[in-house]
Amino acid sequence: xxxxxxxxxxxxGSRSIxxxxxxxxxxxxxxxxxxxxxxxxxxxCFEKAGAYQGVNPLVLRAVxxxxxxxxxxxxxxxxxxSIDVGQAQINSIHFPELTREGIPHRALTDPCVNIFVAxxxxxxxxxxxxxxxxxxxxxxxxxxxxxxxYARSIQAILVSxxxxxxxx
Amino acid sequence: MxxxxxxxxxxxxxxxxxxxxxxxxxGPTVVAAAAAPAADKVYPPLPTLAMLPPASGDDDxxxxxxxxxxxxxxxxxxxxxxxxxxxxxxxxxxxxxLKDIEQQLDSALAQ
Numbered sequence: 401x402x403x404x405x406x407x408x409x410x411x412x413g414s415r416s417i418x419x420x421x422x423x424x425x426x427x428x429x430x431x432x433x434x435x436x437x438x439x440x441x442x443x444x445c446f447e448k449a450g451a452y453q454g455v456n457p458l459v460l461r462a463v464x465x466x467x468x469x470x471x472x473x474x475x476x477x478x479x480x481x482s483i484d485v486g487q488a489q490i491n492s493i494h495f496p497e498l499t500r501e502g503i504p505h506r507a508l509t510d511p512c513v514n515i516f517v518a519x520x521x522x523x524x525x526x527x528x529x530x531x532x533x534x535x536x537x538x539x540x541x542x543x544x545x546x547x548x549x550y551a552r553s554i555q556a557i558l559v560s561x562x563x564x565x566x567x568x
Numbered sequence: 569m570x571x572x573x574x575x576x577x578x579x580x581x582x583x584x585x586x587x588x589x590x591x592x593x594x595g596p597t598v599v600a601a602a603a604a605p606a607a608d609k610v611y612p613p614l615p616t617l618a619m620l621p622p623a624s625g626d627d628d629x630x631x632x633x634x635x636x637x638x639x640x641x642x643x644x645x646x647x648x649x650x651x652x653x654x655x656x657x658x659x660x661x662x663x664x665x666l667k668d669i670e671q672q673l674d675s676a677l678a679q
Contacts, residue, residue, distance in 0.1 A: 451605075452605065452611060452615060453605055453610070453611055454604065454605030454606070454607060473669060475672055475673065475676050477676065477679065481679075483673075483676045483677065485673065492677065498613065501612055501613050501614075502614070503613055503614065505673060505677075506669070506670055506673060509666075509669045509673070513613075513614070516613055516614055517613045520610065520611070520612070520613040523610045523611070524610050526607070527607075527608055527609070527610055531607070
């Protein structure tokens with residue numbers, strides 16, 4: 401998920417909130433059991449993250465499928481030296497901002513945290529471009545060619561899953 | 569009739585205000601969390617503390633100031649009998665897996 405710079409929308413967080421978040425993430429890591437043997441289905445996370453940010457959970461599912469086939473432990477290197485982490489392949493360019501938001505990059509290997517972060521990034525694009533395919537494509541890249549190709553690939557996944565009519 | 573219209577308008581305005589401020593305060597968080605997210609607003613990556621339902625634990629609270637009185641306080645505990653037990657899976661294998669992931673991340677970042 402290589403991205404160009406995205407709009408930074410930060411909120412000052414108190415120490416207690418950050419502590420709570422850290423705890424939540426640690427609990428999440430434990431509760432969702434990210435070991436291969438204990439990996440809990442992250443189905444609910446798509447719904448919850450989608451409802452929380454107001455993005456379509458099916459799009460989040462398609463993004464996770466497109467990026468990693470839903471592999472929560474996926475870590476990939478990019479040509480520009482950055483890395484993509486987790487099932488939604490969150491790019492390391494976002495690590496500093498996520499750290500400021502109280503989310504250490506290690507937490508991105510938790511499938512649920514990863515999807516919430518993906519929803520957060522997608523919502524940033526939706527605020528910028530509206531509820532459009534352009535916003536979905538911009539999740540991957542702001543470059544028009546790559547953006548449109550990515551949007552088409554997400555569209556194709558949704559069509560193949562029967563959630564979208566071909567040609568819409 | 570005018571009174572009813574005023575009451576309805578006030579109720580509408582209140583709802584609109586809640587919808588726009590999902591993390592406004594701890595009190596009405598349940599109402600706020602249930603409201604639809606604003607289309608033009610990006611919320612923090614993870615829900616904030618204020619968006620949680622009222623906490624049952626109090627370990628984050630600041631310690632109460634010491635008083636000179638020696639009254640014994642009876643501490644009421646909430647009964648969570650009806651709630652499902654949280655499932656925490658932390659095993660040696662999951663710890664080893666996490667350690668492995670951390671090493672992968674560290675090495676990936678180091679490259």
